[in-house]
Amino acid sequence: MSPLAHATDGYFSDGYGMKSIGMAGVGIALPQDAIAAANNPAGMVMVGDRADIGVSLFRPDRSAEVTGAGGLQNGTFNGNGRANFLIPEFGYNKMVNPNTSLGVSVYGNGGMNTQYNTNMMPGGAGPVGINMSQLFIAPTWAMKLNPSNSIGVSLNLVYQTFSATGLQGFAGQSSNSAALTNNGTDTSTGVGVKLGWIGEVTSAVTLGAAYQPKTSMSKLSKYSGLFAEQGGFDIPANYGVGIAVKAAPATTVAFDVKQIQYSGVASVANTVSQGGPLGANNGMGFGWQDMTVLKIGVSQAVSSTLTLRAGFSHNNQQIPASQTMFNILAPGVVQDRLTLGATFVRPDKSEITVGYMHAFKKTVSGPNSIPAGFGGGSANLTMSEDSIGIAYGW
Numbered sequence: 001m002s003p004l005a006h007a008t009d010g011y012f013s014d015g016y017g018m019k020s021i022g023m024a025g026v027g028i029a030l031p032q033d034a035i036a037a038a039n040n041p042a043g044m045v046m047v048g049d050r051a052d053i054g055v056s057l058f059r060p061d062r063s064a065e066v067t068g069a070g071g072l073q074n075g076t077f078n079g080n081g082r083a084n085f086l087i088p089e090f091g092y093n094k095m096v097n098p099n100t101s102l103g104v105s106v107y108g109n110g111g112m113n114t115q116y117n118t119n120m121m122p123g124g125a126g127p128v129g130i131n132m133s134q135l136f137i138a139p140t141w142a143m144k145l146n147p148s149n150s151i152g153v154s155l156n157l158v159y160q161t162f163s164a165t166g167l168q169g170f171a172g173q174s175s176n177s178a179a180l181t182n183n184g185t186d187t188s189t190g191v192g193v194k195l196g197w198i199g200e201v202t203s204a205v206t207l208g209a210a211y212q213p214k215t216s217m218s219k220l221s222k223y224s225g226l227f228a229e230q231g232g233f234d235i236p237a238n239y240g241v242g243i244a245v246k247a248a249p250a251t252t253v254a255f256d257v258k259q260i261q262y263s264g265v266a267s268v269a270n271t272v273s274q275g276g277p278l279g280a281n282n283g284m285g286f287g288w289q290d291m292t293v294l295k296i297g298v299s300q301a302v303s304s305t306l307t308l309r310a311g312f313s314h315n316n317q318q319i320p321a322s323q324t325m326f327n328i329l330a331p332g333v334v335q336d337r338l339t340l341g342a343t344f345v346r347p348d349k350s351e352i353t354v355g356y357m358h359a360f361k362k363t364v365s366g367p368n369s370i371p372a373g374f375g376g377g378s379a380n381l382t383m384s385e386d387s388i389g390i391a392y393g394w
Contacts, residue, residue, distance in 0.1 A: 009293050010318055010332055011132065012238070012260055014357055015339070016107045017089065018054045018391035021355035022341015023297025024311025026254040028242030029198060029208030030297075033353075033393055034091030037105040037140040040196035040210040040242075041152030044093050045101040045142035054353070054391025056087040060113070061361075062383045064328040066120055071169075071375020072325075073120040079331065081115025081127055089391065099144040105154070109134040109235075114329055121169045122374060126182075128166025130329050134235065135159040138194070148200045156192040156212070158235065161185050162220050164329075173373075175279040176225030186222035190215045192235065204246040211239040214264055225279040227267035236268070237261045240293075250301040258295070262288040262318060272326055272371055286330055287323030291315050297339070309341035309355075317364065324366030324379040331381035334359035350394040359385035 015025030016038030027036060031043025033052040062079040066072050093103030115129035135158065142152030167181035174180045192215030198208045215235035224231035240258035247253050263269045270285030277283055297311030314336050319327050327333075341355040361384035370377040 009258070009315060010260060010262060010288065010291050011330070012109050013107070014313065014337055014359075016105070017052065017091070018353040018355045018389055019309065019341065019343065021056070021357060021387075021389065022309035022311065022339055022353070023254060023299060024295045024313040024337060024339045026242060026244075026256045026295045026297040026311065028210050028240050028256045028258075029206045030242065030244040030252065030254040031198070033391075034093040034103055035089055035105045035107060037091070037103065037138050037152065037154045037194070038107045038136070040198060040208050041140045041154040041194055042142055042150040042196035042198040042208065044103045044140050044152055045095075045099070045144055045150050046198065047093055049093065049095050050393060051092045052090070052391055052393040054089045054389055056355070056387050056389030058085045058087050058385070058387045059083060060383060060385045062114055062331045064116070064120070064331060064382070065380040066370075067378045067380075069370055069375050069377030071122040072370060072377060072379075073118075074377070075118075075120065077116045077118050077120050079114040079116050079129065081117050081129065082113065085113075087387075087389070101142045103140050103142075105136075105138045105140060107136050107138075109136070114331065116166075119166045120328070121166060123169030123171075124166045125168055126166050128329075130162070130164045132162045132233075133160070150198045152196045154194040156194055156215060158190045158192065158215060158217065160188045160190070160217055160233065162223060162233065164223060164226060167226070170278060173278050173284070174225040175277040175283065179221065179223055179225035179231070180278065181226065183222040186220045188218040188220050188233065190217035190235065206244045208242040208244075209240070213237050214261070227279065228270050228283040228285050229266050229281050230279055232265075233267050234265045236265050252299045254297050256293075256295040258293040260291040260293070263290050271323060284326060286327055287320060288318045289316075289320065291318045305345040307343045309339075311339040313337045319364055319381070321364060321366045322369050324364060324369045324381050325371070325374065327381055328379055331383050333362045333364045333381050333383050334385055335362055336360045350392065353391045353393065355389050357385070357387040359383075
């Protein structure tokens with residue numbers, strides 16, 4: 001299973017598991033399927049024996065506008081050289097005893113994907129763009145400490161791929177121009193953990209918390225002249241808290257707050273004015289700031305065989321106006337998403353779940369964001385997204 005671009009919370013997915021996606025990605029305090037470990041490992045002991053498999057069709061619409069430039073080419077450029085992506089998901093969970101579960105959740109991040117068939121970069125040749133994806137395989141242990149509290153831990157086995165094309169014009173700014181662009185797909189691996197807790201305060205109120213430390217990844221050596229720290233691209237620490245409230249016997253409302261610490265990864269956080277050559281510890285990066293994501297979702301059991309879902313999420317803008325030039329390659333600027341979903345229970349008790357997400361069009365304008373060393377000018381980024389998926393659970 002190889003997840004591809006899926007950019008909503010920066011390059012983190014807007015949600016993991018089709019039921020969660022239908023509720024704007026909430027899940028820290030509301031486990032609903034065997035992919036629950038991606039949101040909170042403690043939730044696996046609450047979903048029982050089950051398996052889930054699904055796929056989403058993801059379609060981002062990204063573009064960039066360059067004006068007043070002396071080095072880059074002026075104009076409006078379509079970054080949709082590749083427009084459609086299939087995003088798979090899989091989970092399996094087994095109750096070892098009434099209070100302990102073992103399972104595995106397989107999911108992905110990505111979203112740093114662009115392909116501009118017109119190369120606007122100085123001295124560039126051929127299509128320009130990048131493609132980055134991350135596959136998580138998360139074996140998970142969870143346990144009920146008592147009837148009200150559960151804990152869990154996932155061992156995150158991470159496989160990452162990256163490629164870049166058309167960046168020849170940056171050779172003069174690179175510490176290793178041979179490892180800058182057009183070197184095919186490179187891979188890296190890493191091992192991390194995710195910890196979680198879920199507590200039932202009352203029969204109607206559940207709280208949850210999850211924490212994932214920074215995951216160190218092996219170097220992307222084919223691109224050691226592009227990314228800071230000689231090809232470093234670690235996975236940032238992230239954490240969140242959630243609450244789920246059973247507002248009525250058939251109605252559940254959930255709210256999550258999540259923080260992603262992009263500032264802890266130099267290749268993502270370093271700015272265009274960092275000072276060092278590309279690939280150096282202080283080399284230019286995307287200039288992303290930390291992101292706070294707010295998610296609210298509601299589910300309504302219409303009958304014993306039909307549940308409807310909806311949700312909305314919002315995050316702060318992690319790409320400052322001063323950092324739009326390098327982010328032509330990764331214009332993940334969307335901030336507001338609306339989701340819908342439904343689950344149909346079949347006569348054999350298996351489930352079919354569908355989910356839809358729309359990320360509203362967002363533009364970040366960057367007046368004078370192209371440094372004088374690159375010819376000056378302004379770069380403006382625009383993006384919107386749509387995703388529709390289906391999953392089968394049993």
